[in-house]
């Protein structure tokens with residue numbers, strides 16, 4: 001029989017393993033509170049997104065779990081400046097000296113819809129000034145300002161594609177070597193059906209659809225999302241289905 005202590009350790013490990021997937025050898029997806037962080041373990045480690053603020057300990061623990069060290073993180077790419085993608089950045093950076101790459105149009109204080117309401121603007125500004133690196137990526141957090149068209153030193157060359165619409169500076173990342181696209185929140189998946197992100201969390205939903213058309217020209221076999229498990233089958237037909245459905 002297991003003691004109570006053993007059981008809690010086992011359930012913790014189970015939960016931990018359950019929330020991590022190896023997408024292909026060396027590329028791991030860790031999910032915490034619904035937000036994905038992609039961990040690309042090569043000679044050095046690249047992170048795509050950083051999850052929510054309290055996700056950092058899970059990410060760092062996972063990196064140790066695969067026999068690597070947080071100090072090996074050399075590059076952190078943020079698909080966009082939303083709290084569930086950049087919230088863990090400050091804490092991860094306490095353990096690494098990684099360069100941070102973000103699109104130029106997503107650097108700075110993000111205007112949340114409530115901030116447009118006078119009642120919330122002032123308190124939010126105060127919170128942001130105290131905990132600002134938790135809410136927004138600021139110029140001082142960023143080492144590599146992206147515009148789209150860059151090729152980052154990861155997976156033999158990771159193409160940066162500017163895919164605005166969810167936020168003005170949203171990017172997708174394409175690995176030609178693995179025919180793999182990291183799409184952030186450009187597309188969401190419900191079961192195996194691809195959908196647009198909810199309009200209310202997008203800066204411009206029509207622009208988001210145009211960005212999906214842009215990535216539909218890439219040869220994609222594996223599609224990784226900001227939320228949900230990767231899609232390994234029929235990626236292009238499903239993207240085209242989404243475009244045709246939403247264009248009408």
Ligand SMILES: [Zn+2]
Nearest residue numbers: 080082166185
């Ligand atoms: Zn988002």
Ligand SMILES: [Zn+2]
Nearest residue numbers: 082084185226
């Ligand atoms: Zn998200």
